[in-house]
Amino acid sequence: MFKQNQGVTSSPKSRLLGFATLLGLITLFVFAFFLTDPDVRLHPTTGEEIGQFDAVRLLYLHVPMAIIGPYLAPLVGAVASVGYLIKRTPWWDVTAHAAIEVGAIFCGLVLVQGSIWGRPVWNTWWEWGDVRIMTxxxxxxxxxxYLALRRVVADEHKQARRSAIVALVAAVNLPIINRSVEWWESRTLHQKSTLSELKIEDLTFFTLMMGIVVFLMLFTWLVLHRFRLGWLEKESLKQEALTAIEERRAEAATNEEETS
Amino acid sequence: MKQFMHDLLLVAKKDLRIEIRSRVIINQVVPFAILVLVLFGFALDADQKTLRTFSPGLFWIAVLLSLLLAIQRSVSLETVNDSLTGLKLAGLSPVAIFFGKSIAIFTQIVFLELLLTGGIIIFYGSVIEDPALWVVAGLVTALAVSVTGTLYGALASGLEVRETLLPILLLPVLAPVLIGATKAYSGALGETVSNGWQWTGLLSLFALIAATLGSLAYGVLVEE
Structure with a gap:
């Protein structure tokens, strides 16, 4: 278990995980950008070459990030927030904060990277009518x-309670994002789930699965470090408060001695 | 239940009475809402036809911006002199306080909607083509934004940066309401052939979820 008084956010096990993640990312990039084929098909009637061509390679990063950013991270944040509201211990609060902060980065990257992919494939950077992009x-x-609220200076418990509620409200959006392409089929350029129906195969499928595993490792590693940083921040604040109290006591004792 | 309704109406009446006496809504929020409508006209530099096409969206943006002022006002009523503690000490349940405050904001928003509808009819030349949809969608949206606003007002209350934090917290949550309400009003004002009733149904679902979550969360927030 992580030792709080070390003053660092790493441990032998987390370093091992970090190293494995780095290796995984390098392997994923080799598979995604060199070993897999571009998406090229022939039009059934005209015989013209169609497909996503090299842009499909971005999906090996987009899909794993899209699983983590808009789903897994807010879900972990929401579960930890419920945990906080029940247990009222800082562990749950710091976990929720860590998961949501990392999730926000992934979510932002999904939108940016999806936009870069959309330009050559959908011929647009942004599609206002697409329900999945909007949600x-x-x-x-x-x-x-949520992160803005976390930055506001407030009493520790007050902030944790309020943040937990914001995280839970955000989680209501998760099933809507997931089901949006089914509910508003005509209002999206996104395709329905092909992973569950296994419509993709061979090396493409393997690379995609590897991407999901590698990004899950990356997410775990990042959350672990963010959690430890959050915990150290809390400990440091506590220590500062204790030192200030000690100083005041010493000051009061000195004053008493002087007056007597 | 009788006691709950009594407490709820007590809080709603208190807030509305303060608003009527202080005239903040009439003197500040209403002119602000109309100003927003007029500014859209200046900014778009458009003829009435273009403004009429966009009137449902512009209408609801004006409502949401005015809502922010109403929420800030509602929160400040409880933070000045720490009157929320007074309400709690008087034995009022947090759920009753939540719904009471929501009803007060709901009343103000409905009043604003009526005025702004007059505004879009006069300034943008809009015509209400489906009065039933206009009334139902307007009421359901007012309910959705009131309960959500009351919850988020409590979330931001007592914090140093409340004024800047509230829009950041509240507007993303209300974005789906803006979409739904705009679609519903597009149908009601005959601007597009949209299924306004279906969107109103979605708005009702949002209002129901927001009211349930809000009533559960408000107790946690006011226990501080």
Whole structure:
């Protein structure tokens, strides 16, 4: 277990995880950008080459990030927030903060990277009518507002309680993002889930699965470090308060001695 | 239940009485809302036809911006002299306080909607083509924004940066309401052939979820 008094955010196990994640990322990049084929198909009637071409390679990063940023991270944040509201211990609060902060980064990256992918494939940087983009954007803004609330100087418990509620409200959006392409089928350029129906195969499928595993490792590593940083921040604040109290006591004792 | 309704109406009446006496809504929020409508006209530099096409969206943006002022006002009523503690000490349940304050904001928003509808009819030349949809969508949206606003007002209350924090917290949550209400009013004002009733149904679902979550969370917030 992580030793709080070390003053660092790493441990032998987390370093091992970090190293494995780095190796995984390098392997993923090799598979995604060199070993897999571009998406090229022939039009059934005209015989013209169609598909996503090299842009499809971005999906090996986009799909794993889209699983973590708008789903897993807010879900972990919401579960930890419920944990805080029940247990009222800082562990849950720091966990929720860590997961949501890392999730916000992933969510932002999903939107940016999706936009870069959309330019050659959909011929647009941004599609206002797409429900999945809209719901993801709204969630991203909610995560940012959560982080804004965390930055406000307030009593520790007050801040934790309020943040937990914001995280839970944001989590209501999760099933809507997930189901949006089914509920508003005509209002999205996103395709329905192909992973669950296994419509993709061979090396493409393997690379995609590897991407999900590697990004899950990256998410775990980042959350672990952010959690430890958050915990150290709390400890440091506590220590500062204790030192200030000690100083006041010493000051009062000196004054008493002088007057007597 | 009788006691709950009594407490709820007591809080709502208190807030509305203060608003009527202080005239902040009439003197500040209403002119602000109309100013927003007029500014849209200046900014878009458009003829009435263009403004009429966008009137549902512009209408609801004006409502949401005015809502922020109403929420700030509602929160400040309880923070000055720490009157929220007074309400709690008087034995009022947090759920009753939550719904009481929501009803007060709901009343103000409905009043604003009526005025702003007059505004878009006069300034933008809009015409209400489906009065039933206009009334129902207006009421449901007012309910959705009131309960959400009351919850987020409590979330931001007592913090040093409340004025800047509240819009950041509240507006992303209300973004789906803006979309739904705009679609519903597009149908009601005959600007597009949209299924306004279906959007109103979605707004009702949002209002229901927000009211449930809000009533549960408000107790946690006011226990401080």
């Amino acid at each position: 993801t954007l709204i969630l991203f803004l909610m995560l940012l507002s």
